[in-house]
Amino acid sequence: MHKPFPAARLLAATFAAALMQPAIAADTAAELAPLDVANLYIRTIINQDEASVAKLNAYLRPTRLAGHQSAEYASYSGLKEADAKFPTATGKLIADLFPAPMRAALTPAAEQLAANVIAAKNGAACQATKADPATEENGMQTAAVSFECQLVKVPVAWAPAAQQLAKSGCKVEQCKAGLEKIAATYTSSPKQTWRAVFAVSREKNSEAWRNDFARETFDEIWDYL
Numbered sequence: 001m002h003k004p005f006p007a008a009r010l011l012a013a014t015f016a017a018a019l020m021q022p023a024i025a026a027d028t029a030a031e032l033a034p035l036d037v038a039n040l041y042i043r044t045i046i047n048q049d050e051a052s053v054a055k056l057n058a059y060l061r062p063t064r065l066a067g068h069q070s071a072e073y074a075s076y077s078g079l080k081e082a083d084a085k086f087p088t089a090t091g092k093l094i095a096d097l098f099p100a101p102m103r104a105a106l107t108p109a110a111e112q113l114a115a116n117v118i119a120a121k122n123g124a125a126c127q128a129t130k131a132d133p134a135t136e137e138n139g140m141q142t143a144a145v146s147f148e149c150q151l152v153k154v155p156v157a158w159a160p161a162a163q164q165l166a167k168s169g170c171k172v173e174q175c176k177a178g179l180e181k182i183a184a185t186y187t188s189s190p191k192q193t194w195r196a197v198f199a200v201s202r203e204k205n206s207e208a209w210r211n212d213f214a215r216e217t218f219d220e221i222w223d224y225l
Contacts, residue, residue: 032059034143037209038128038198042147045218046124048079063208083118090114097166098175105172109179110162116186117158117225124221125150128198142201143209151224153192154185158225194224 032040040059043052053076060073091111095103126149134143156164165178198217200209211217 032209034131034134034145034200034209035128037200038131038145038147041198041200041211041214042126042128042149042218044074044079045215046126046149046221047122048076048083050076053079060208060210063202063210066207083122086118087111087115090117094162094179097162102172102175106175106179109176109183113158113162113179113183113186116183120152120186121221121225124194136204139204140201141204142199145198145200146195147198148193148195149221150191151194151221152186152189154182154189154225156182158182158186192224194221196220 040056043049057072091114094110095107128147130146132144134141161182
């Protein structure tokens, strides 16, 4: 796997902040099984689905308050704000790979590439598929939930592709066309399957199933984009 481009790490950090901001209150949720909880995390962090954000917040709220944490796990508006900043921030990093005189001319194509990448991430079709029986240790129950996502499978991921293009010695129009070609692969390429395991835990037979480090599992999606 390629190493994540700095912008991918920047986005992940920004999303992490959004997961800690206040959000609109929602009604208290009913008891959920580990499979259902994993799906809410997936749809919150990967897809930024508003209804899932509200339901996950409602489900986790009593446990978070009991643990003296903020009432809301995720902020839908914060996630969307981070999402909206990605094309501009990442477009600048991509454009900066090229010689300074080219950057202004290449910025629109670089931003479109970044916009296509984030759209591909948000549009991933993901589903939790199986929850293993919970194990218990020191009074904590943990359930491992398998999930998979259908992601676009590009010939070369955006970060190394942009870096290779910048090193190619291309002229402005050639570089622009190259960035546009990379961007197009995110809307026209076939799909691939990403499989991973997401763990949720709780104190024995009490509180909510949760994963306070959920983002770390889902950050791996960048290895496939």
